Amino acid sequence: MESLNTFKLEQALGFHINRVSYLMTEEVEKRFAKAGLNIVAQDFAILMRLLSGGVLSQATIVDLMMRDKTTVTRRLDGLVKKGLIERSPNAQDRRRFDIGITKTGETLLEAAFPIASGFQKELVADVSDEDKEITIQTLRGLMLHLMEIKDK
Numbered sequence: 001m002e003s004l005n006t007f008k009l010e011q012a013l014g015f016h017i018n019r020v021s022y023l024m025t026e027e028v029e030k031r032f033a034k035a036g037l038n039i040v041a042q043d044f045a046i047l048m049r050l051l052s053g054g055v056l057s058q059a060t061i062v063d064l065m066m067r068d069k070t071t072v073t074r075r076l077d078g079l080v081k082k083g084l085i086e087r088s089p090n091a092q093d094r095r096r097f098d099i100g101i102t103k104t105g106e107t108l109l110e111a112a113f114p115i116a117s118g119f120q121k122e123l124v125a126d127v128s129d130e131d132k133e134i135t136i137q138t139l140r141g142l143m144l145h146l147m148e149i150k151d152k
Helices: 013-034 041-053 058-065 069-081 103-123 129-151
Strands: 085-089 097-101
Touching: 013 041, 013 103, 041 058, 041 069, 041 085, 041 097, 041 103, 058 069, 058 097, 069 085, 097 103
Parallel strands: none
Antiparallel strands: 085 097
Protein backbone atom coordinates (compact mmCIF):
# COMPACT_ATOMS: atom_id res chain seq x y z
CA MET A 1 0.00 0.00 0.00
CA GLU A 2 1.24 3.45 -0.89
CA SER A 3 1.87 5.98 1.79
CA LEU A 4 2.42 9.69 1.76
CA ASN A 5 6.16 9.12 2.11
CA THR A 6 6.43 6.68 -0.82
CA PHE A 7 3.97 8.29 -3.25
CA LYS A 8 5.62 9.88 -6.28
CA LEU A 9 3.51 12.48 -8.04
CA GLU A 10 5.44 11.93 -11.27
CA GLN A 11 4.07 8.37 -11.38
CA ALA A 12 0.41 9.42 -11.07
CA LEU A 13 -1.68 9.12 -14.23
CA GLY A 14 -3.66 12.30 -13.46
CA PHE A 15 -0.44 14.28 -13.12
CA HIS A 16 0.62 13.35 -16.65
CA ILE A 17 -2.84 13.81 -18.18
CA ASN A 18 -3.06 17.28 -16.66
CA ARG A 19 0.42 18.28 -17.83
CA VAL A 20 -0.15 17.02 -21.37
CA SER A 21 -3.49 18.85 -21.52
CA TYR A 22 -1.92 22.07 -20.26
CA LEU A 23 1.02 21.88 -22.68
CA MET A 24 -1.21 21.04 -25.65
CA THR A 25 -3.53 23.95 -24.85
CA GLU A 26 -0.62 26.34 -24.43
CA GLU A 27 0.97 25.27 -27.72
CA VAL A 28 -2.17 25.41 -29.87
CA GLU A 29 -3.05 28.83 -28.44
CA LYS A 30 0.47 30.05 -29.24
CA ARG A 31 0.01 28.84 -32.82
CA PHE A 32 -3.40 30.51 -33.09
CA ALA A 33 -1.89 33.77 -31.87
CA LYS A 34 1.06 33.49 -34.28
CA ALA A 35 -1.46 33.16 -37.13
CA GLY A 36 -3.22 36.31 -35.91
CA LEU A 37 -6.28 34.45 -34.63
CA ASN A 38 -7.86 35.93 -31.52
CA ILE A 39 -9.07 32.63 -30.07
CA VAL A 40 -8.22 30.26 -27.22
CA ALA A 41 -8.55 26.48 -27.15
CA GLN A 42 -11.87 26.49 -25.27
CA ASP A 43 -13.35 28.92 -27.80
CA PHE A 44 -12.15 26.70 -30.63
CA ALA A 45 -13.80 23.67 -28.98
CA ILE A 46 -17.10 25.53 -28.52
CA LEU A 47 -17.10 26.69 -32.14
CA MET A 48 -16.32 23.15 -33.35
CA ARG A 49 -19.23 21.79 -31.29
CA LEU A 50 -21.56 24.39 -32.79
CA LEU A 51 -20.34 23.73 -36.32
CA SER A 52 -20.94 19.99 -36.01
CA GLY A 53 -24.03 20.11 -33.77
CA GLY A 54 -25.88 23.12 -35.13
CA VAL A 55 -27.74 25.38 -32.74
CA LEU A 56 -27.25 24.15 -29.16
CA SER A 57 -28.64 25.24 -25.83
CA GLN A 58 -26.27 26.91 -23.43
CA ALA A 59 -26.88 24.02 -21.00
CA THR A 60 -25.88 21.49 -23.66
CA ILE A 61 -22.65 23.38 -24.31
CA VAL A 62 -21.91 23.32 -20.57
CA ASP A 63 -22.36 19.53 -20.56
CA LEU A 64 -20.32 18.97 -23.73
CA MET A 65 -17.45 21.17 -22.56
CA MET A 66 -17.40 19.61 -19.07
CA ARG A 67 -16.88 23.05 -17.57
CA ASP A 68 -18.86 24.96 -14.98
CA LYS A 69 -21.73 27.19 -16.07
CA THR A 70 -19.92 30.42 -15.14
CA THR A 71 -16.81 29.59 -17.19
CA VAL A 72 -18.86 28.63 -20.26
CA THR A 73 -21.05 31.73 -19.93
CA ARG A 74 -17.93 33.90 -19.83
CA ARG A 75 -16.53 32.18 -22.93
CA LEU A 76 -19.86 32.54 -24.75
CA ASP A 77 -20.06 36.23 -23.82
CA GLY A 78 -16.64 36.76 -25.39
CA LEU A 79 -17.60 34.87 -28.53
CA VAL A 80 -20.79 36.96 -28.88
CA LYS A 81 -18.75 40.18 -28.54
CA LYS A 82 -16.38 38.98 -31.27
CA GLY A 83 -19.35 38.19 -33.51
CA LEU A 84 -18.42 34.50 -33.70
CA ILE A 85 -21.68 33.18 -32.23
CA GLU A 86 -25.25 34.37 -31.75
CA ARG A 87 -27.23 33.89 -28.57
CA SER A 88 -31.02 33.99 -28.81
CA PRO A 89 -33.86 33.16 -26.42
CA ASN A 90 -35.23 29.65 -26.83
CA ALA A 91 -38.63 29.69 -28.57
CA GLN A 92 -40.22 27.27 -26.06
CA ASP A 93 -38.57 28.57 -22.89
CA ARG A 94 -37.49 32.22 -22.71
CA ARG A 95 -35.30 31.46 -19.67
CA ARG A 96 -33.04 29.34 -21.89
CA PHE A 97 -30.74 30.46 -24.67
CA ASP A 98 -29.87 28.87 -27.98
CA ILE A 99 -26.37 29.35 -29.33
CA GLY A 100 -25.42 29.24 -33.00
CA ILE A 101 -22.22 29.89 -34.92
CA THR A 102 -22.12 32.90 -37.25
CA LYS A 103 -20.53 33.14 -40.69
CA THR A 104 -17.68 35.04 -39.03
CA GLY A 105 -17.26 32.13 -36.61
CA GLU A 106 -17.21 29.65 -39.49
CA THR A 107 -14.59 31.74 -41.29
CA LEU A 108 -12.43 31.82 -38.17
CA LEU A 109 -12.76 28.04 -37.83
CA GLU A 110 -11.68 27.61 -41.45
CA ALA A 111 -8.44 29.39 -40.50
CA ALA A 112 -8.01 27.76 -37.07
CA PHE A 113 -8.82 24.17 -37.98
CA PRO A 114 -5.71 23.48 -40.10
CA ILE A 115 -3.58 24.84 -37.26
CA ALA A 116 -5.19 22.63 -34.61
CA SER A 117 -5.33 19.60 -36.89
CA GLY A 118 -1.73 20.04 -38.00
CA PHE A 119 -0.60 20.33 -34.40
CA GLN A 120 -2.45 17.13 -33.48
CA LYS A 121 -0.81 15.25 -36.36
CA GLU A 122 2.61 16.65 -35.47
CA LEU A 123 2.16 15.71 -31.82
CA VAL A 124 1.43 12.05 -32.50
CA ALA A 125 3.54 11.59 -35.62
CA ASP A 126 5.89 9.19 -33.84
CA VAL A 127 3.14 7.28 -32.04
CA SER A 128 1.93 4.08 -33.68
CA ASP A 129 -1.73 3.76 -34.67
CA GLU A 130 -2.04 0.90 -32.19
CA ASP A 131 -0.67 3.01 -29.31
CA LYS A 132 -2.98 5.90 -30.25
CA GLU A 133 -6.00 3.60 -30.24
CA ILE A 134 -5.02 2.02 -26.90
CA THR A 135 -4.49 5.47 -25.37
CA ILE A 136 -7.84 6.76 -26.62
CA GLN A 137 -9.66 3.62 -25.43
CA THR A 138 -7.99 3.80 -22.02
CA LEU A 139 -8.74 7.50 -21.57
CA ARG A 140 -12.33 7.02 -22.76
CA GLY A 141 -12.77 4.19 -20.24
CA LEU A 142 -11.38 6.33 -17.43
CA MET A 143 -13.65 9.21 -18.44
CA LEU A 144 -16.76 7.00 -18.46
CA HIS A 145 -15.82 5.56 -15.07
CA LEU A 146 -15.33 9.04 -13.63
CA MET A 147 -18.68 10.17 -15.06
CA GLU A 148 -20.37 7.21 -13.37
CA ILE A 149 -18.76 8.11 -10.06
CA LYS A 150 -19.78 11.76 -10.51
CA ASP A 151 -23.40 10.82 -11.15
CA LYS A 152 -23.69 8.71 -7.96
